[in-house]
Amino acid sequence: MDHRFLTIIPLYNKEAAIERAITSVLSQTVVTDLLIINDGSTDDSLSIASEFESDAVMIISQDNQGVSNARNKGISYAKSNNYDCILFLDADDYWETNHVEELTKNILKFPNATVFANNYKIRKSATTFEATLFSNLETDTSRELDDFFIYNYLNSILFSSSFGFKTSITSLYNEEITHSEDIDFYVQLALHEKIAFNPTVTVIKDETAVNRSHLINLETRTYTDFDIYEKFTSQHKGLKKFLDINRYALAIELIIANQKVEAQQLVSKMEFSNLTAKQQKLLKLSSWQLKLLKRIHHRLSNSGLRIRTGR
Known part of the structure; x- marks a missing residue:
């Protein structure tokens, strides 16, 4: 056909x-x-x-x-x-x-x-x-x-x-x-x-x-309301962890953009058992520390060296 x-x-x-x-x-x-x-x-x-x-x-x-x-x-x-x-x-x-x-x-x-x-x-x-x-x-x-x-x-x-x-x-x-x-x-x-x-x-x-x-400034953007999908987590065993990992990724971006209140709102919705120890530590860093790590990660990644951030 x-x-x-x-x-x-x-x-x-x-x-x-x-x-x-x-x-x-x-x-x-x-x-x-x-x-x-x-x-x-x-x-x-x-x-x-x-x-x-x-x-x-x-x-x-x-x-x-x-x-x-x-x-x-x-x-x-x-x-x-x-x-x-x-x-x-x-x-x-x-x-x-x-x-x-x-x-x-x-x-x-x-x-x-x-x-x-x-x-x-x-x-x-x-x-x-x-x-x-x-x-x-x-x-x-x-x-x-x-x-x-x-x-x-x-x-x-x-x-x-x-x-x-x-x-x-x-x-x-x-x-x-x-x-x-x-x-x-x-x-x-x-x-x-x-x-x-x-x-x-x-x-x-x-x-x-x-x-x-x-690359567009995060302050000018609206993002997914992950909360609306929480009601489906009992039916899909991997969904809660998926939502938390995406909350984590967005929270890191918000911290880098100095939007600490918005980042903390996301962090409060996470189950930390869904994050790696490295991810949990990164959430505690300051904006300038994360910016520095991001630059280093970018250079290493472009050289072909992979840094895993999930599991």
Whole structure:
């Protein structure tokens, strides 16, 4: 059975990377149409994207409304135009030519699943690529995940450029969230959908790209209310720890930004048994100490040395 795929690229001021992203979509061994949502770009992103002469490429331009709005617009377009599956690709990132092909394998292998993810690696510098590690996942074969959350304590199985889903799902991105909106969406999917994972690496997450969203000042952003998912923790054994690890990560960012009151509010919701001893110690450090450690970690990571922060 053939599937109609629609890939969605939210585009905002990515003139340095958008050509590479589009080329990687058009180079797939399994065909996918491409919808670019130009979200009010003010640089040359739109003109670069418009140079691609392909019937598979469509562009919709709008005033800047944020990545969640752009993704939701894409989801609505896919459903209205009878596509079977939706894929996302961030303009910073790019795919190997077999990305859609590997997703298709899991669509066929796991007919009850509605969400499909491939593995990815992280580009730390021009010459350094880091493999992605997942907690409690030691298999080299594709599998349907029985408890999504227990595999996500180190890195996220779902990453915005690495997964796709059937248009039958009803979840949408929360457009009021401007920080960790992806995590909020992943929790929705994990609570309501069946997720299949393919360990084949087909995606490159480029952390060297300029203007990645995590570089935006935290004080200007709103983030996921993890508390609303506490009521599901009795049904999903890994969820509480998953929420606490994400609270921890956000609390560290808030401490670095000198937002100590907001950080403490998150800390008060955590069960410290869900954190490593190292993580517990880091929460006690000052803003300047964490900034120093972050700079050291960044340099070591770019040199290819990994420092594990989860379990």
